[in-house]
Amino acid sequence: MEAQLKRGFLEACVLAAVSGEESYGYRIVKDVPASLGLTESTLYPLLKRLERAGCITARSAEHNGRLRRYYRITDAGRARIGEFLAEWPAVQEIYRYVEGAQS
Numbered sequence: 001m002e003a004q005l006k007r008g009f010l011e012a013c014v015l016a017a018v019s020g021e022e023s024y025g026y027r028i029v030k031d032v033p034a035s036l037g038l039t040e041s042t043l044y045p046l047l048k049r050l051e052r053a054g055c056i057t058a059r060s061a062e063h064n065g066r067l068r069r070y071y072r073i074t075d076a077g078r079a080r081i082g083e084f085l086a087e088w089p090a091v092q093e094i095y096r097y098v099e100g101a102q103s
Contacts, residue, residue, distance in 0.1 A: 016081065024070050
């Protein structure tokens with residue numbers, strides 16, 4: 001998958017992963033569709049960008065004797081998901097156009 005397209009999907013999927021309840025890195029990697037190939041080394045810079053943008057908040061808490069960062073979506077993050085979904089009809093139009101070239 002092309003890098004820019006993948007980046008947009010990754011952002012939306014990470015926001016979706018923390019939209020129901022707070023989550024942490026390893027669990028987010030497992031929750032996001034495997035076809036995106038999300039790794040922890042890709043995830044943490046993305047989480048930092050989303051936190052700087054105000055789309056998520058983070059807190060640290062001890063878990064089994066170690067500190068773990070938990071992430072939760074904000075209203076701005078929910079708005080970002082809404083923007084992503086609003087673009088879906090345009091994405092579908094592009095896919096239909098490209099599919100037409102295969103006919």
